[in-house]
Amino acid sequence: xxxxxxxxxxxxxxxxxxxxxxxxxxxxxxxxxxxxxxxxxxxxxxxxxxxxxxxxxxxxxxxxxxxxxxxxxxxxxxxxxxxxxxxxxxxxxxxxxxxxxxxxxxxxxxxxxxxxxxxxxxxxxxxxxxxxxxxxxxxxxxxxxxxxxxxxxxxxxxxxxxxxxxxxxxxxxxxxxxxxxxxxxxxxxxxxxxxxxxxxxxxxxxxxxxxxxxxxxxxxxxxxxxxxxxxxxxxxxxxxxxxxxxxxxxxxxxxxxxxxxxxxxxxxxxxxxxxxxxxxxxxxxxxxxxxxxxxxxxxxxxxxxxxxxxxxxxxxxxxxxxxxxxxxxxxxxxxxxxxxxxxxxxxxxxxxxxxxxxxxxxxxxxxxxxxxxxx
Amino acid sequence: xxxxxxxxxxxxxxxxxxxxxxxxxxxxxxxxxxxxxxxxxxxxxxxxxxxxxxxxxxxxxxxxxxxxxxxxxxxxxxxxxxxxxxxxxxxxxxxxxxxxxxxxxxxxxxxxxxxxxxxxxxxxxxxxxxxxxxxxxxxxxxxxxxxxxxxxxxxxxxxxxxxxxxxxxxxxxxxxxxxxxxxxxxxxxxxxxxxxxxxxxxxxxxxxxxxxxxxxxxxxxxxxxxxxxxxxxxxxxxxxxxxxxxxxxxxxxxxxxxxxxxxxxxxxxxxxxxxxxxxxxxxxxxxxxxxxxxxxxxxxxxxxxxxxxxxxxxxxxxxxxxxxxxxxxxxxxxxxxxxxxxxxxxxxxxxxxxxxxxxxxxxxxxxxxxxxxxx
Numbered sequence: 001x002x003x004x005x006x007x008x009x010x011x012x013x014x015x016x017x018x019x020x021x022x023x024x025x026x027x028x029x030x031x032x033x034x035x036x037x038x039x040x041x042x043x044x045x046x047x048x049x050x051x052x053x054x055x056x057x058x059x060x061x062x063x064x065x066x067x068x069x070x071x072x073x074x075x076x077x078x079x080x081x082x083x084x085x086x087x088x089x090x091x092x093x094x095x096x097x098x099x100x101x102x103x104x105x106x107x108x109x110x111x112x113x114x115x116x117x118x119x120x121x122x123x124x125x126x127x128x129x130x131x132x133x134x135x136x137x138x139x140x141x142x143x144x145x146x147x148x149x150x151x152x153x154x155x156x157x158x159x160x161x162x163x164x165x166x167x168x169x170x171x172x173x174x175x176x177x178x179x180x181x182x183x184x185x186x187x188x189x190x191x192x193x194x195x196x197x198x199x200x201x202x203x204x205x206x207x208x209x210x211x212x213x214x215x216x217x218x219x220x221x222x223x224x225x226x227x228x229x230x231x232x233x234x235x236x237x238x239x240x241x242x243x244x245x246x247x248x249x250x251x252x253x254x255x256x257x258x259x260x261x262x263x264x265x266x267x268x269x270x271x272x273x274x275x276x277x278x279x280x281x282x283x284x285x286x287x288x289x290x291x292x293x294x295x296x297x298x299x300x301x302x303x304x305x306x307x308x309x310x311x312x313x314x315x316x317x318x319x320x321x322x323x324x325x326x327x328x329x330x331x332x333x334x335x336x337x338x339x340x341x342x343x344x345x346x347x348x349x350x351x352x353x354x355x356x357x358x359x360x361x362x363x364x365x366x367x368x369x370x371x372x373x374x375x
Numbered sequence: 376x377x378x379x380x381x382x383x384x385x386x387x388x389x390x391x392x393x394x395x396x397x398x399x400x401x402x403x404x405x406x407x408x409x410x411x412x413x414x415x416x417x418x419x420x421x422x423x424x425x426x427x428x429x430x431x432x433x434x435x436x437x438x439x440x441x442x443x444x445x446x447x448x449x450x451x452x453x454x455x456x457x458x459x460x461x462x463x464x465x466x467x468x469x470x471x472x473x474x475x476x477x478x479x480x481x482x483x484x485x486x487x488x489x490x491x492x493x494x495x496x497x498x499x500x501x502x503x504x505x506x507x508x509x510x511x512x513x514x515x516x517x518x519x520x521x522x523x524x525x526x527x528x529x530x531x532x533x534x535x536x537x538x539x540x541x542x543x544x545x546x547x548x549x550x551x552x553x554x555x556x557x558x559x560x561x562x563x564x565x566x567x568x569x570x571x572x573x574x575x576x577x578x579x580x581x582x583x584x585x586x587x588x589x590x591x592x593x594x595x596x597x598x599x600x601x602x603x604x605x606x607x608x609x610x611x612x613x614x615x616x617x618x619x620x621x622x623x624x625x626x627x628x629x630x631x632x633x634x635x636x637x638x639x640x641x642x643x644x645x646x647x648x649x650x651x652x653x654x655x656x657x658x659x660x661x662x663x664x665x666x667x668x669x670x671x672x673x674x675x676x677x678x679x680x681x682x683x684x685x686x687x688x689x690x691x692x693x694x695x696x697x698x699x700x701x702x703x704x705x706x707x708x709x710x711x712x713x714x715x716x717x718x719x720x721x722x723x724x725x726x727x728x729x730x731x732x733x734x735x736x737x738x739x740x741x742x743x744x745x746x747x748x749x750x
Binding site for chain 1: 420421422423424425427467468469470471472473475476478480482483484485487503504505508510511512513514515516517524536537539555560566570625
């Protein structure tokens with residue numbers, strides 16, 4: 001029987017670590033990651049039996065070999081890294097391994113990455129600061145359409161619970177394929193970004209609803225949500241039949257089109273466009289972050305909006321498309337934007353550096369949070 | 376730059392998995408864990424390069440060798456396992472590895488375990504069921520005494536937000552050494568257990584406050600919280616100066632001694648006894664789950680309570696000590712109970728099978744939740 005007490009007694013590599021970036025390095029045996037003041041980072045893993053250990057991180061183009069000391073402690077110190085929060089992992093004799101000494105985890109259904117938070121000298125928009133903080137609510141709802149009890153994460157802005165009158169606009173925020181209802185907060189820091197923007201009067205206080213954004217498990221590109229219209233159809237049913245009614249019953253929200261937004265990343269970005277453009281009475285604000293639009297699948301959701309562009313432009317407060325220029329979906333985004341131009345659908349674009357990453361997701365949320373619900 | 380889209384395109388081992396045990400197996404490439412209807416479980420990990428892969432799980436006394444197929448897929452099928460939620464991991468050539476295909480994670484500061492949920496035929500008290508559900512609130516508070524912004528998790532019972540009058544009793548629930556503020560919900564399912572007990576009228580609706588239960592990082596047994604009184608002293612300061620005031624300002628709670636309980640596991644169990652017995656005006660209910668009492672460190676916190684047992688017995692509604700009989704701390708618990716007897720301090724004990732595990736923590740919470748705040 002595993003016994004934590006004796007496990008701890010057996011701890012051998014001990015050195016003091018103290019950081020409050022939500023658990024990262026709060027406990028130390030081996031110190032990893034060790035973020036230096038010049039933004040270089042040392043990563044360490046104890047793997048006595050291993051013959052080849054590499055570091056794989058979204059701050060380096062290719063995985064880098066680590067070196068082993070006499071005790072079997074593998075380590076590598078990087079060049080200075082641009083402050084941000086990055087996923088990384090170790091590749092131990094070909095097997096992907098998270099950092100055992102880091103409790104910051106990339107919340108995802110399968111891909112096991114740890115997160116390294118490089119704060120830098122000036123607090124970033126996703127840095128936890130001493131400002132008024134909203135709350136994250138983990139809520140369970142009965143998804144009658146899917147026949148399961150499901151969980152969603154809901155952000156309420158600072159002061160929400162001290163005021164029984166004010167009603168707030170709502171952003172429905174969808175994750176990418178293989179992410180979960182926790183990824184937008186655990187990796188994307190959506191709540192911290194909004195707390196900071198609201199404290200700077202740069203964003204309208206809003207409620208953010210982060211559901212599990214698929215009807216059922218993602219199985220493959222062909223049968224999963226990206227390729228399978230049913231998964232969008234059935235998630236849409238869950239959204240309209242269960243999620244939105246739950247939110248509007250349990251939270252003080254505005255229920256007009258101009259006070260409802262939908263946004264999403266990657267597979268959640270194409271869901272966002274499909275759901276948003278086919279439900280203009282529900283969503284006045286529609287934002288696709290690196291959306292993976294496949295016209296052969298999604299066109300039917302756009303037909304009504306494209307058929308009467310004047311009416312669509314009157315009803316849509318904002319149609320926003322973003323993508324990183326190194327993202328595999330960049331060309332796909334450009335092609336969709338060309339279609340919007342051809343169909344005379346008003347839209348805004350935001351194309352920046354970088355790839356299909358959560359570093360970019362944080363930037364995209366920061367951008368739209370300053371546009372949403374502004375008259 | 377890692378690209379999730381291309382990563383997904385590269386997925387090779389595909390088979391359909393569908394489970395709603397909070398993310399477990401919601402996405403499948405390799406199916407692991409695969410829980411069979413007879414409660415046997417098949418675990419799988421792809422490790423082409425590995426020479427030796429073992430399964431280490433809290434449902435087996437010793438780690439078991441897994442077998443490799445021609446594709447490098449290692450697997451093992453266990454005997455039937457008693458329904459519960461168990462931590463497990465793989466040992467790949469000596470390196471501990473979580474299950475890449477399972478999003479159920481043992482929330483902890485360092486120890487990387489996955490969780491397997493074996494539901495069985497009859498819903499267990501920790502099984503998510505179609506009953507009214509409370510909410511989990513992730514709250515950020517300014518810990519002035521520690522100089523950091525910290526997070527705590529707060530459970531509010533079903534209906535809390537639909538009633539602006541009712542005030543609730545509060546349980547302050549502390550985790551074990553190396554756990555985090557999320558472990559009582561992520562592993563201990565405290566919210567689900569309370570939802571189920573409340574729906575069966577077996578527990579008084581209560582608010583449960585789950586803070587990060589240490590003043591600063593746990594570094595070793597000697598300088599960390601178990602061995603270092605300062606860590607208890609400073610956490611106590613955070614609890615009294617920051618956490619309790621935050622809760623009593625932001626939630627509708629009763630503030631009398633009879634409506635405040637404190638409970639904790641392992642290192643959090645000794646903190647519970649030290650804090651609870653030295654603050655009888657604050658806590659009327661004190662429950663130690665497999666507490667690691669070290670009289671040379673903790674005795675000073677008991678002096679006042681032990682000095683006047685009659686007064687202590689009048690003030691304490693409940694002093695409850697539990698431990699598993701295979702727990703390395705069982706003898707320690709018996710010794711503490713002997714001291715309580717010698718000092719004539721009223722108390723209840725609950726000694727059951729099993730070791731120093733979160734399977735037992737769920738049982739202990741289930742037991743005390745049916746005692747707390749009952750007149």
